[in-house]
Amino acid sequence: MNALTATNRNFRYAARILGLDSKLERSLLIPFREIKVECSIPKDDGSLATFVGFRIQHDNARGPMKGGIRYHPEVDPDEVNALAQLMTWKTAVAAIPYGGAKGGIGCNPRELSMSELERLTRVFTQKIHDLIGIHRDVPAPDMGTNSQTMAWILDEYSKFHGHSPAVVTGKPIDLGGSLGREAATGLGVFFATEALLAEHGKSISNMKFAIQGFGNVGSWAAKFFHEHGGKVVAVSDITGAIKNPNGIDVPALLKYKKSNKSLNDFQGGNAMDLNDLLVHECDVLVPCALGGVLNKENAADVKAKFIIEAANHPTDPEADEILSKKGVVILPDIYANSGGVTVSYFEWVQNIQGFMWEEEKVNHELKRYMMSAFKDIKTMCQTHNCNLRMGAFTLGVNRVAQATLLRGWE
Ligand SMILES: NC(=O)C1=CN([C@@H]2O[C@H](COP(=O)(O)OP(=O)(O)OC[C@H]3O[C@@H](n4cnc5c(N)ncnc54)[C@H](OP(=O)(O)O)[C@@H]3O)[C@@H](O)[C@H]2O)C=CC1
Ligand SMILES: O=C(O)CCC(=O)C(=O)O
Secondary structure, three states, X not given: OOHHHHHHHHHHHHHHHHOOOHHHHHHHHOOOEEEEEEXXXXXXXXOEEEEEEEEEEEEOOOOOEEEEEEEEOOOOHHHHHHHHHHHHHHHHHOOOOOOEEEEEEEOOXXXXXXXXXXXXXXXXXXXXXXXXXXXXXXXXXXXXXXXXXXXXXXXXXXXXXXXXXXXXXXXXXXXOOOOOHHHHHHHHHHHHHHHHXXXXXXXXXXXXXXXXXXXXXHHHXXXXXXXXXXXXXXXXXXXXXXXXXXOOOHHHHHHHHHHHXXXXXXXXXXXXXXXXXXXXXXXXXXXXXXXXXXXXXOHHHOOOOEEEOOOOOOEOHHHHHHHHHOOOEEEOXXXXXXXXXXXXXXXXXXXXXXXXXXXXXXXXXXXXXXXXXXXXXXXXXXXXXXXXXXXXXXXXXXXXXXXXXXXXXX
């Protein structure tokens, strides 16, 4: 199912549970602004390459719009639209004062040199600089982008508007980035998993984890699970997958991936088919890569008892239904991966304050926000007798609806 159709379906279901007025529902669904720009750059060999960039600003009722920028060959407007909408509900679930946005460029960053990536990022920033801003829309990293990408955006934006560190988050520390932001999404995933397992009388220790994706989110999540006694029994990246029923040595794998850029041929496990990762024997499945990976084709074969949605929109509604009939507990993306945007908020606050926090404070506050959101979601689940996804959606949608009504339309 298309990502936007799926996201709209979840939103509409939540709106119905909340009894939202149909006109308000329509107003919440339609994005505030959709930007599509041509980004042409000279390649290193002198030839011309043209890419299409998007920034979809979904809603700003609760504050400046916030969300990552993705570089991936499959970036398309519907997907960016869905991801922008998810950001609106996510920032509301996390109770941070933002709306939602998302951006992306349809490109394969693995096929571009550093200087081509820099030119592409700068051209994209030139095209959108007057529509983003510290109190308007604040980008951050997502798949295929990182702190270096944010540094280029900051530099290009500052040429037009003066030095503005708070215009992006997920920056390098030397440019005003926050301690703890790089690890934040993975650490938030860890806190969220800990809270969910505790509800079920279980703990991280000795649980078996299968992790799809070993980039920013997947690698940090694996590290935290491993450090707390979890057994990471399978991991994949775009190049392949490895398994080890006794638990992979995660620090060794991190070192290997850093120097080889791939999991292939890692000696501490056996190679397996990339697609088998999602149906591998484990207790907890943690998708940390693309959207829509759990669908009606594979949901029935999932072995995990718990799914932690570290990726955005990894489970489409058809899979949701199949999995919930099987009794699988799913912790939804708009809560599970909200640690990233929460620490982005701390970064933005630090930039505005002109004062840097200690990493201990960042992580302490992150845990506090994650625990508080979990409690609020559980309250919604009890109030509306619904699952965790609808608990999170009703929580987020209700907060945005209340802010919208309070602001009015004049
Ligand atoms: N970064 C953040 O702060 C946040 C990210 N997210 C979401 O988390 C997910 C991952 O983002 P992030 O870690 O930042 O992205 P990265 O680009 O850092 O990592 C993505 C990982 O997914 C792997 N991958 C890509 N395609 C496949 C595939 N078909 N099978 C298995 N692995 C694959 C990549 O492989 P390879 O390493 O070989 O390229 C890489 O390891 C996305 O859905 C993103 O939207 C959500 C909240 C915040
Ligand atoms: O850190 C941010 O601002 C946004 C992160 C993001 O894109 C996401 O949560 O999906």
